[in-house]
Structure formats: C-alpha cells, structure tokens
Amino acid sequence: MRLSALLPLLLVSLAGAAPVSFDEVRPVLEGRCVECHNPAKVKGKLLMTTREEMAKGGESGASLLSPKDGEIVKRITLPKGHDDIMPPKDGPLAAAEIDLLRRWVAEGAVWTSGVVLKARDKAEETARAELTAKLATIQKLEILPPSFSLETRRDLHRVVVFATFSDATTRDVTAFAKLNVADGKIARLDGFSLAAAGDAGATELVAQIGGLTAKAPVAVKDGLKDRAVSFRLDVMPVFLRANCNSGGCHGAARGKDGFRLSLFGMDPAGDYVRLTREMVGRRINLAIPEESTVIEKAVGAVPHSGNKLYDADSAYNKAVLEWITNGAKDDPADVAKVTGIEIFPSQIVLEGPGATQQITVRAKYSDGTDRDVTELAVFTSNNDPVAAITKGGLVKSGDRGAAFMLARFNVYSITSQVIVIPQGLKYERPKAEEFNYVDKAVNERLHRLRILPSELCDDETFVRRVHIDVVGLYPKPDEIRAFVADKSPDKRAKLVDALLQRKEFTELWVMKWSELLQIRSGINQGNNAPPFYKNALLYYNWLADRIGKNVPIDKVVVELLSSSGGTVSVPSVNYYQNELDRLKLSENVAQVFMGMRLQCAQCHNHPFDRWTMDDYYGFNAFFAQIGRKTTDDPQEVVVFNSHNGESQHFLTKQNVKPKFLGAEEPDLKPGDDRRRVLAEWLASPRNPYFARNLANIVWAHFFGVGVVDPVDDVRISNPPSNPELLDELAKRLTDYNYDFRRIVRDIVLSAAYQRSSKPNETNAGDRLNFARSQVRRVRAEVLLDAISQITETPNKFQGLPLGARAVQIADGAVSNYFLTTFGRAKRESVASSEVKTDPSLSQALHLMNGDALNERIRRGKVVETLVAAGKKDPEIVDELFMRVFGRRPLPAETAAVVKSVAAEPESRLAVLEDAFWALMNSKEFYFNH
C-alpha cells in the first residue's frame, strides 16, 4: 500500500507545484480511511465514499473539506498517540501523504464526478504493489478476448486485461488498467463487462497500464434490439451449470424423485417434453410462472433434495423464469447450435501462492453469433493444490507445479494450462544438454516451470538402463566392461545402434504389441470358439513376422483391421475373435490405436471429453458389417464382410452413418469393406491421434510415464504434460514413415533419457516433466529372464524350447507362478494397466524363500564354479556385483561379504551363495534406475 501511495507522490514532487489531482489522493483515502467510513461501517457517523459526504462531515459536524481548517487535516496531523488521531490503526500517515491531503483540501478538493470510493482490501493492495514493482518489465499487454462482437442488448462480454512479463509470468491486470471504449455511443463498459450502447457500428476497447496500450476491436449489431429467451440456448445451459442433469441427480437413468432430465443435457427435445408435457401445470406453471416447480425447487422456495441451487434474483433463475413467462415455448427447428468454445487466456503462469486470474469462455454458434458463457460453463481443475478454480472461473494459485483448468459448456470441453512458480525465485536458465528435438521440448518446459534437470547418468548406469529398456536383457559383465572402457565420444550412440539391430529388441516389441492386440487363447472359452492355443500361436507368429521385418506399423495396422478369412489360414483375423461384442470391439480399437476411451459415450455424451453419442455410434458403424461363420474345424472361424448391418444410436434408435472419430464421414461406395476404409484412415496422418498415440506408447516404455498418462486415456481433461514434445514426436514418427526403430533411437539418445535419477532441489517431486530419470521396477518377463541369465539356469515354458525367454511366450494364457505374481499381463483386456509392477507380499516371499531363486542359485552353480576356479573372495564379489547390479562393488560392500566369509570359513560356499541371494533380493536388482 505504501508503495502504491508513494508512486504518485514521487511524480508530484518531480512536477513541482502542479495542483493535486483526485487520482493522487484516491489511493490514500481508499487505503487508509474508507475501510471504517463506508456505508457498511460508518464510524463516527462519518462517510467518506463521496465528496458530498466528506464535505458534510460526521458526528462532530465539522466539514472535512473546509479549505481553511478541514477536519481531515486537523485529525491526521495530531501527534502520534493522541486519542483523536486518524487513522487510529497502523500508525499515522506518512509526511508526504499528509502534505498531499493538506494541499488537496487547500486547493478545493477536486473530485472526479460520479466516483464512489471503495476500501482497498489487503490482497488487492499487495497485488497492486507487486504489479507496480514489476510494471517496467511488462512485455505484452493484451485484451482478452482479442475482439468483441455484440449482438442484441442482452449480449454482455467480460473483459480481461492480461499482461505478460519479461520473466514469462503473467498477471490479470484488469482491475489496475485504465479501460475505456473509444466511442461511447457504440459500446459501453458495465464494470468489467462490455455491452452495446448503440444499435450498430464499430469501435475499439482500449486498455492502458504503465505506458502500454492494448486495443481490441468491438463490433455491434442490433445493439438496441432484444432477443427472446430460448430453451436450448438459455435454459438448458442453466441445468448443466446448476448440476440438475448430472448423473447423481435428475440426469440419472431413472431420474431423481420422479423427475428425469437427459444426462448432461444430451437430449434437449426429450427434456422439453418431460418439462412441459409430464405433470402438466406443475413443473411449468404458465399462469403463475413463479410457482412452477422447476423454479421453486431451484431457488429453495420449497424443500428440494438437491437443496437451493441459485438465488431467485440470479441470472440463472431470471432466464428460466422469463422463458416460462413467455409461454415456455419450444425452439424453432433452425435454432442455432453451439459450434465450439474458446477459453481465455489459454496459458497462464502465476507467481507464488494466492495469485489470481479470471478465465472467460466464449461460445460460437452456427448462426455466426457468439456469447460469453463464463457464467454458464462448468469449471474444474485437475490439480487443486496447484491451482484451484471457482465456479465463476477465477483461478487461484497454490503450490508450485502445473495444472489444467477444464471448462465445459454444451458438449464441448476445453482447457487452459496454469503453471505456478515460486515467488521471488532466484533462477537462471541452465545450459542444459540439448542432443535433439526431444531435449528442446523438454528443456523449454522445464524452463517454464523453473525446474533444473538432473545431470547425465554415468556409463555403468546407462549401459544397464539401455539394455533393459531396449532389448529386455541385463547387460553381461563383459559388455559393461567393454562399454565403460570404450573411449570414443559417440559410444552411447554406437551402443544404441547395435542394440536396435538385435533380435531381442524386436521380441520385446512383439511382446508389447501382443498385449495391445490381446494375443491369448481361451478368451472365448465359454463359446468354444477361437482363439485356441493354435490360433494364438499363429496370430503371434504373424505379428512377429511383421515386426521382425520392420514392416511400418501403419501397414501392420491396416492389414490387421481389414483382414478377412479364417482364424487358422489368416491369423490376423483372430483380432476379431478377441471381442465378439461389436460395441466393445470398437471401443477397444479406439483405446489401442488412438489411446481413447469411448465407453462413456455409449450411453451418454462423454462428460470430460469431446465425444458425443453421435461420434460413438458413427465410429461403431465401421464394425457393423462383420460376418462370422464356423467351419468343420472348430479352430477355424471365418471372419468376412457381410455387407449389411448398421449401428443403431442408443437414444434416437436411428441408424448412424460411419464417421471417423473427430473427422469426416467417408464417402462409402457399395461393396466397400467399412473396416478397410476405417483402417486406411486410422493408420494415416489424416488421423492425428494415431502417431501421437504410438509415440506416446513408445515414450512411456522408456520413461515409465507417458506424456499423456496413462497412455490409453487421452482426453481433453487429461492433457499431455508437454504438448510440444508429443506433437514433435508424432510428427517425426509420421516423417519416419512409422518406422518406430528410429523414434526409439531419438528417445534413447536424448539427454532427457540419459539423465540420472538423482534429484536436485527443484526436481525431486517431478515425474511428469522428465527432469530426471525415474526408477522403474523391471517388468515380470524381463525380471524372470534376468534371473535365468544371471543364475545360468534355463527357463522352460509351454510350447517353447528349453532356455527360451519369458519375453518370447506367445500366448497370454501361458504363465507360471513367478510371472503371475510379478504382474505379467493376462491380455484379457486392452487396458494398459494389465501390466502390473506393484509390489506385493507374495512377491517378497517368493524371492526370499521360493524356488525362483534358492533352487536356481544351487542348480546354476555360479558361485560354485567361481570357487572351483580358485577365485578369491573379493574377485567373486566383484563378479557377482557385475552380474546382478551391473557395477563394481563399493569397498564397504566387498568388506561386508568378505567379513561374513571370514566369520565362517568352513561354510564359505554357503556364505557366498547367500551374498548372491542377497544381491538378487535387493531393490537395485529389481529396479531399472
């Protein structure tokens, strides 16, 4: 407050004897006087909100503004501690402030007419002071939205003045900016909202602060005309906003307390009928609109299970009431539809806790008009501790981090990203390694969040990490030694290139794709239909062949989805045997190949995403013409294009034409196989989700967390943590012609992947921005293969030769106790959560006491062989550490083992085997770090 008061004073003293302006005294009065002398408080029967009141004076009767001996001057100049000194709290006014007021009174106390003073609250004062301090560093001043179009006199658009500073932080400066309309005859400001003042014309809205000016064009059309309240455009949005049609209330399938609305307002025509035609005269009372149940319940005039929803004099109630008063008419058939919504601002960077930013939402309609729907949208934050949002769209910052504000209106959802950085942070952008485009995107993001990346990991860590991630094998001691000893600067790239050529790389990805494509026997056990074991094996071999030959993934997907034929003769059709239910099948396709979960939209418009029931059934229609017939061989079921069958909308019972998700309706010719038409769109750059989804799946494999996470839950309300990164990865994958070996190479050779897992102060809590490597438990198959390799005991699985790796198991139904306990995917569903790496008691007991380890240590004779070869204790410890941890032991670790042997020399072999056991039970073995 002091600062803000001083600034004008400084200007005054520079200007010399210029007369005191009202703008100069206003902060002093508002800051120190009005708090107690306003209509709500009226201390000493004195009001100070207008000049007239000040001139009138309080209980003493003396005018405050009498030029000779104004009471105000008397009282503020009393000695400190005097009973009558003003202000009584927070000490006397500063000398400069006293001088200012004295001169202002002496000069006749000028006042800008019409201004009513308002006490300044502390938060606002703090904000003002902070703003004043940063005023000089404003880089960009914007009015949001950037242009206004006002139609009818009901149209009211909220104005936000948005400043971006040189340190990339942003601030809502609406309250501090000087706002005015260039031509007051065309438009006018009502508070912070813009309304029409004339019938038509164009003008500008101008905002000024700290010497900067921003302008926004304003167009007015029919500004003096009124428009009728519409059921769909004015009343239905109230039901959504007030939660009337949510799943827990009247939107439930059975309604609530005898009244049903369509969920989230997806069926306005049905809602109109239920409101006006059921219980005629009760819900809508045309004779006495105020006594309509729909009014009385909502404003709390009668008991309501959902309690009072809004005030009787709120805009919500007025809209509904006006619609009823006008006869509760249905809309004409050509009523405008919402075509999209926009959110302002879309990127916010707040500094410190408690900072606020108003968000506005604007809807566009099919008739070319737009409306400010901030008061009708539903706002939610995905991360309240970082940034919370009020019903009215006011964002308030909390802890450091990133959050997304979701606004929902009609069937549309949209997000605005909020980043919160600590206040007054000492930060300088680090010179972080930038090996390729991945690092460019990651580092930029870290910079915006003021997070410092960890350093690069050492060679021993890298060689182990990259082996486990790229080929699913733990590196052998020789491989580690050779790599560490290699002095060439590009040795990491050479290693990665070599690993990418190994067959184990392919096998690992065949396994991952097998999970996505659910290669498993017995899914249809109950129907006694394929896939049987033989089918699963053929299906797996088909996939392994394609991936082994490095056939681009788009080609594989097109072949898979458009395949017709027998489950034995054309193995890829087994995909269509995994799920016989057509609705679930189309949901699975969307989830696996686009990362989207459409399930919600089967019965209602998706509440947190853009998908409507029309989208759902339009997508489903591509799978409406799958025919199946059995043959003499129960293992051979023929899947074919039956050329008939349609997708029926759950609500309208109408057939829905095939329509690509989020894109156009294809032009289908008679005889076209709809699945092929879909596949050719799905696995192409025309479908923006395909490459993004693949890139994200690959990314998640190497980082343990997707850019969108979980990878199969892409939705507007679950946005990517780094959109630029995901865009770039998707673009590259498309440019590489879907050769994902190349995208793997880019990812693995980025600095982001090579970072150490060691946290620093700024990135300890980070998981989603890739500032450091995450420790990840190794997945079940790789872990079992590692145990087999390290203990030199071959595995045996059904259908595979002795010594095969668990990664190579074709059928998801084939498992063993170890794999099941450690969370191998059963492939019973397409969910990415099928692969589990959660710990459990059974896992701990199994490694501790079970045959997975104890028996293998004995059988493999690793320690026995080393002892027999005459190796000394430290050499044996060295070898075991290299095998299990991929590093040399620390002196203390060697000493601990050697000491144990020395304590019981007679059982040397047992002690060394126990050391082996201990290493393999250690978390350093379980985790990739």
Added chain:
Amino acid sequence: MKLHKNCQGDHPDFLSALSRRDFLQVGVFGTIGLSLPEMLRLQALEISKVESFPALADAVIHIYLPGGIAQHESWDPKPFASPDYRGPFTPIKTSVPGEYVGEKFVNIAKIMNKLTVVRSMTHGEAAHERGTHNMFTGYRPSPAIKFPSFGSVISHEQGTRNNLPPYVVVPSQSIPEQGTGYMSSAFGPFALGSDPASKDFTVRDLLAPKEVTTSRFDRRRGMLAAVDEHFRTVEKSDAISAMDSFYQAAYGLVSSSKAREAFDLSKEPDKLRDEYGRNTAGQRLILARRLVEAGVRMVSVTYGSWDHHSNVRGGFDSNAPAFDQAFARLITDLHDRGMLKRTLVMVSSEFGRTPKINGTNGRDHWPRVFSVAMAGGGMKEGYVHGASDALGGEPDRDAVGPEDLAKTMYRCLGINAEKRIMADGGRPIDIVNGGRVMNDWLA
C-alpha cells in the same frame, strides 16, 4: 442413489459445497506406497469425509458356499409346504423356539441361538459369476469398472496387524471376485496355495528352504541390508519404499514364529481338529480361526459345491454334514475362546435355488430370495431377520440386498461404506453404493 447399470461408479461431484469436503489423509496411504503424483491426484479430487464408527468386530471369517446353496435344505426350510416345495428332507427344530433348519444341519440346529439368520436376501443376478460378484463386493457387476472384494477394501482401509497379511483366502483364490478390482494388487489376497485338509499342508514360500537355518536366514538378511544400503541412500521413490515395506512384512512373517504359526495347523490339538472334522470344511475353518486369532482381518473361505440342479438330496448328503460339523464347531470354539463377540462370521452363497423341485430332483438358480447366516462380531444371538413367503420363492417381508449386507458387514468392522475410494481416471467410488446399515441385526 441408483446409477445407470453400466455406470455404477460415481462421477466427481463438481458443484458440491466445498466446506463439507476434506482431503484424504496421506497417512492412510503411507505404508501402501502410493506415489506422490497419485497422492496429489487423490487430493486434487476432494473426497468427502464421512462419519467414523467404532468397530464392533476385529475380524471377519467369510465362508462362501459356491454354486448357490438351496435355502430350503439349509437356513430357510418350509416344513409345512407340500413335498415338491419342501424338498427331500425333513426340517428339524433348533435351539431357537419355532425356528427350523434343514435336516442335515444337526449341529447348527444346536447353536442356532448364537446366530443371526437373514432369510430375505434378494438380488437380480441368476448367473454364477454375476451373483458371486454381488456377494463379494456389494455391487452389481459393471462392464466399466472392476470392483474390489470385501477383503481388498478391508486391506486398503485397515492394513496389516501383527505382521500378518490383512486378507487371506483359504485355500486359494478360486473366484476372480476375491480380487482387488480397480485397486492396486498390493491389496490383493494372500493365498495359501495349498489345502489345509491335505496331509502335507504348508503355505507357499512361508518358510525358508530347509537348508536355510535361522542363523543362515539372519546372515542373508544382514547381507541384504548391506547390499541394499547404497541404493537406498541414492534412490528415493515410493515404489522402492513400497517394496521395502513388503519385505519388512515378509521378514515379519518368516521370522515371527507367532505369525508363521498362524498358518501351522499342526499346532492345533488333534482332538479339536477331529471335532472340526478331518476334511476340507473342518480344516479350512479351524485354520481360519487360527488366522483371525493371530491378527488376520479377513479370511475368505470357500467350501463345497452347491450347484444342485439335480439330486439335491445327494448333493446335501455329500456336502452338508462336513459343513454342519465344522461351522457349528467354529462358532462354539470362537465362543469358548471369548473371540465370538469380536469376530464376525458370515456364511453366504451367490443365490438361492428354485422353490419347486425340478424334474431331476434338483433345484435351479434363484436369486429372488435366499438366506445368509452370521454370528458374532456385533450381531444379535438367536435372531432371524425377514422371511420368505410360504414356498420360499419371494421375500415376504424386510427384503435385504447385497449392498445392505455389505454395508452392515463393513459397519461391524468400523468402516463407513459411504467413504469413497479413488479409482483410475480420478473417479471416486463409494465403498458400497447405497444400501443400509441393518441396525436391527446388531446386538
């Protein structure tokens, strides 16, 4: 609140008053290893705080009779119905005046005065797996969400006690509905992996291999601590500490002879084992008693095969006597040890069977009305709730649904089933959706 059948999970309630709501306590998850971002996600979606109840029971033994036991031949006989409804047996009087049980429940008849029998259970699922789902979760099956079993919810809410896993299935997880649903596998059941009735019964991986003596195990443990030290100091992650906590639990189990002995049936006197019955019913139930005595919170026991579409007489002749003997002995055993008051025993099945005997002298699936029996853990003694009609085909009065049963069972343990647990996608789901706490049943 009833939700759409395909959509039983509750969506976040956007506009509810904030003041009523509160963040979850981090401490609840501390030992389970939710990662920080997950915690934040949980916090991000505020979950309403619910009233807490004092616990009436410390543990539950849930005895499940798979297949759907016929109510007429067991808990709800119709002695005065015509033979084609009454069935092949003659109902017998019990220690509660005026109440009958099936002919094969000779021993149960004597302890009827310690039981609460609900004769008006009803739901709408006539398929085994769907009915089973109802009776293990309190929810109707949903294609959208997998619900956790009672035991997993109890693990999630109450955690371990005395180094023992909170949720044990006896003999093994034979029913998918005993699983964790949308929860992490960390809350899954600990399965014995072998039948207590078998001669060489031991629990998988519970004991160190023979050659690993106690002193050698200690040496291993010491060395594990030594080689774990470096990684522990360098790496900090919730996944690592979660695994650590399970190793600690495993150590507790392996090295606490008391905890391990809970699984050791040979510690029971031969005479008592005989009295329970040297068969799968008797030995599973005596083990269940040992487990809750030692500190396990939920033991889920399955016994027999009760899907008697044909020859219900033969089915009961072979299944019922062992159950009758074991269950009655369990109740008296718990009573004699002073444990009955704090141990809830619940006997249920996926549904009942058709009131009329069919053409193959059996009964078919019938979820319209069936019975559940309970004892101890806060339940009344010698109480019968509700009734089926004269033929045993419909609830006659005081019908009870699976959600009521579930909610009451949780209430006995001191768990308020109105609490919500966060599922994937930030979706808070009530422990039980709707339902009532049946205060009438409580002593």
